[in-house]
Amino acid sequence: MLKGSCLCGGIQYEIDGEMGDVVHCHCPTCRKTHATAFSSVSSVPLDALHIKAGEELLKYFESSPGKKRYFCGNCGSHIYAKRKDQNHYVFRMGTLDDSPNLKQAHHIWLSEKAAWYDIDEACQIPRFASWAE
Numbered sequence: 001m002l003k004g005s006c007l008c009g010g011i012q013y014e015i016d017g018e019m020g021d022v023v024h025c026h027c028p029t030c031r032k033t034h035a036t037a038f039s040s041v042s043s044v045p046l047d048a049l050h051i052k053a054g055e056e057l058l059k060y061f062e063s064s065p066g067k068k069r070y071f072c073g074n075c076g077s078h079i080y081a082k083r084k085d086q087n088h089y090v091f092r093m094g095t096l097d098d099s100p101n102l103k104q105a106h107h108i109w110l111s112e113k114a115a116w117y118d119i120d121e122a123c124q125i126p127r128f129a130s131w132a133e
């Protein structure tokens with residue numbers, strides 16, 4: 001059982017089921033949606049995600065026909081996306097409060113990645129446990 005929440009804490013959820021490997025998506029839609037270089041997602045079976053609080057806060061934006069991206073209408077945290085007829089959620093890893101032991105599967109849509117993100121250089125630039133020194 002994993003727990004997670006949106007930034008404002010209005011939405012609280014639990015995941016009770018097997019999650020897929022983590023995928024990092026660099027497509028422009030994900031970059032815009034999350035205002036980041038890429039989004040990190042996993043699959044969660046439809047019957048494994050339980051919204052425990054704040055279901056009324058969940059809003060969605062249909063980014064392409066049949067694909068709805070669900071987020072907190074108060075703070076804007078994206079929680080999951082759902083395609084019509086898909087048997088799982090495209091779950092957004094960043095709102096988890098617990099740490100699942102998942103593998104990273106791959107990066108996708110690198111042909112569309114942000115010019116300011118170099119995937120090779122990203123592992124080589126200086127790293128800090130907190131703020132840069």
Ligand SMILES: [Zn+2]
Pocket residue numbers: 006007008009010011072073074075076077
């Ligand atoms: Zn929120």
